[in-house]
Amino acid sequence: MTDGSGGARPALRRCVPLPAGEFAERNWDRAPLLSRRVDDYTDLLDLDDVDELLSRRALRTPFVRMAQQGKVIPASRYTGGAGPGAEVGDQVRDERVFELLAGGATLVLQGLHRLWPPLVDLAGGLGRELGVPVQINAYLTPPGNQGFATHYDTHAVFVLQVAGTKRWRVHPPVVTDPVERQPWGHRADEVAAVAAGEPTIDEVLAPGDTLYLPRGWLHAAGALDDWSLHLTVGLRAPTRLSVVEALLDLAAEEPALRAGLPMGTDLGDGSSIAPVLADTVKALHEWLDTLAPHDVADRWRRTTTSVARPAPMRPVAQAAALARLSAGDRVRLRPGLPVRISTPDPDRVSIEAPDRTATVPAVCTAAVRALLDGAPRRVGDLPGLDGDDRLVLARRLLTEAILILDD
Template sequence: MKLHVLPQVVPDPDTFRSAPPPAPAVWHMPPAPLARLLSLGDLDSMIGWGVLRSRWISVVRAGRSVPESEYTWPRRQINDGMESVVRAAAITTLLQQGSTVILQSLQRTWRPVATMCRGLSREVGVPVEANAYLTPAHHQGFAHHHDPHSVLIVQTVGTKTWQIHEPVFPDPLEHQNWRPDALGSGDWDRLRHGKPTLETVLHPGDVLWIPRGWIHNAYATTEPSLHITFAFQTLTPYWLAKEVVKELDEVVELRRELPWGAVRDPDRLRETCAEVMEQLGRAMAGLDPDRLADRLVEAMRPRFLEPDRAPVTSALADDLTPGSRVAMVAEALHRRRCLPDGGARLEMADASLTLGPPAARALAEVLESGGDSWCALDLGPELDEAEALEIVTQLIRAGLARRV
């Protein structure tokens, strides 16, 4: 696989992809491309128009979440549900007070970041999401905490100091959130007064890798800070084991009721636990790992971003000719499945495109062409001119190709 996006954020993308660093790391990348992902002017555009929904934003003040009512209009009926719209003036006031503003799910609301998330997802093989954090000078959002997923921090504006400490709870799962009350006094002393494993000041273009579980604490320096956090979804043997258990819902003995009263009698419950564990062992021995893998591939598809289908009005355009140059959009393709008849199914996160054998043969080479341009005429002699033009049109509308 040719990598296009990872080289923008890490110096050794092949190594990063095959073996993500187990400890935090900082890389100084060319600042201009990363700074263009999100600027203060971009934030003004998103917030200042007065149409941003409350679900796309949150605010943190002194380490605590600010109630939504402080920065939104009262909830009102919008389409089929009750929603709130962000008040831009309230956000300005909160920033003046030192609050951190968080733009959530940027993979859904800001195209440059969405494009980066699509590319990262394709190249690392797991869904990637993004939030942005705007912090006024000399302030911080969240204090010491860990995340249950690994993140890449990309600084786009200003500077921010980061202190990274070794995990107290290694490899937390998604439901194992940061719990300050569970830390002993020794842990707190280490976090507050001990020397961090890594301390660094990020400038525009700097990238910080924080593996899940590592404790971090960050604060803006003498100028406002804006950074993007790219979060990599965590897939673990624990997750896979839960999916395996879901395959057992057809096993009759596992659907039977437990004995009444067992949960009130420790001795009886121990016996019941042992019986169920034996039943699980027998049931799992009969599972088909190929069937499970196929199901999980299909179940994971919607977790990846669907292709960017702009312009959506391409269905109305009639100026595409056999000589029009196009290029494949590699990050839009989730999987290419070969069919028994020699055709192929191109699967995206939210749709699929089935090709007959001639079209599959004609497209075999261009599907691997990366960003190289080609045209419908290049699909001969497998397809005649009209057939080739129709295939190119379908690829553009599916988001699998773009005009160049």
């Protein structure tokens, strides 16, 4: 079974059985979708893996969270000092986790897309296919228990049932398309009122089943008569508000929009603010007319770098390979790294990543374009350069972590 890192099986196919186009048209950001027997997910994470993470991987908060009967359990109840040589006080204590699990608490392993290899690969593949940052958490609930009360998320999710069974109750949103600044806790009374009504979905998920929930849809889930383990794959897709936020960041660089207001202006008084508002809107329109789409795109790329990390690389192997790189070695663009080629002047070509830019002579243009198309390339086959220049270019882009070695 191929993982989500670019093999024969697309990562999206592991989450939903529909063709991508049909899913995009029918369900994406629109409607829930329950699918039966989609896949076996035990290769991604199983109960033995959970024990491995808890007992041997020295996890710390916030990678672990626990809850019971709708309330989050303080981390101090299941974490403590790590012992000699590790001066931290929030390492997970497996015996305390055991006590809480035995008492019916739900365990949440957070950020597994950053630390568990099969889920790193799945998140990377899904992120590249959908063009969105992806996060993955795991939820383990003892038989007959429920960790969290009815709530909604401000991002869409795929639920992948790994082991055991869990009953899901799904209700329509109380807020259409909520964003992060609109968490469910601010509308707890409305959520509770809707949750008291008839659910849109009331089904039991068994191993291999999946559930897609657009952001805002209310949901609660409880384990039945066995231990339930599921993965929640969060899709943090940008919205039109994301474009507005990128514009707001850029607006801070425009002097006309940073100008102070007349002395005595009362922003809480409609008559006082009216002329200021008119002038501000006029200045905003004039500034927006000067923007090019790539200005907004560049700002978005820079501000999302820490959210959507590229595929992992092997720092030691890559560092060791630099000195002995040969024409026979194969390199490729680091998967998941957004890059853009620009020509600041006729003599140079720049490779722009979100947090760095590598500029090389214009004679490298054909080779750069070949390297950045995503396919593995033999260094000795790079077009437009001789042998030594090919090695120099490959070393430069490996050093910038724009390229990685192709194993």
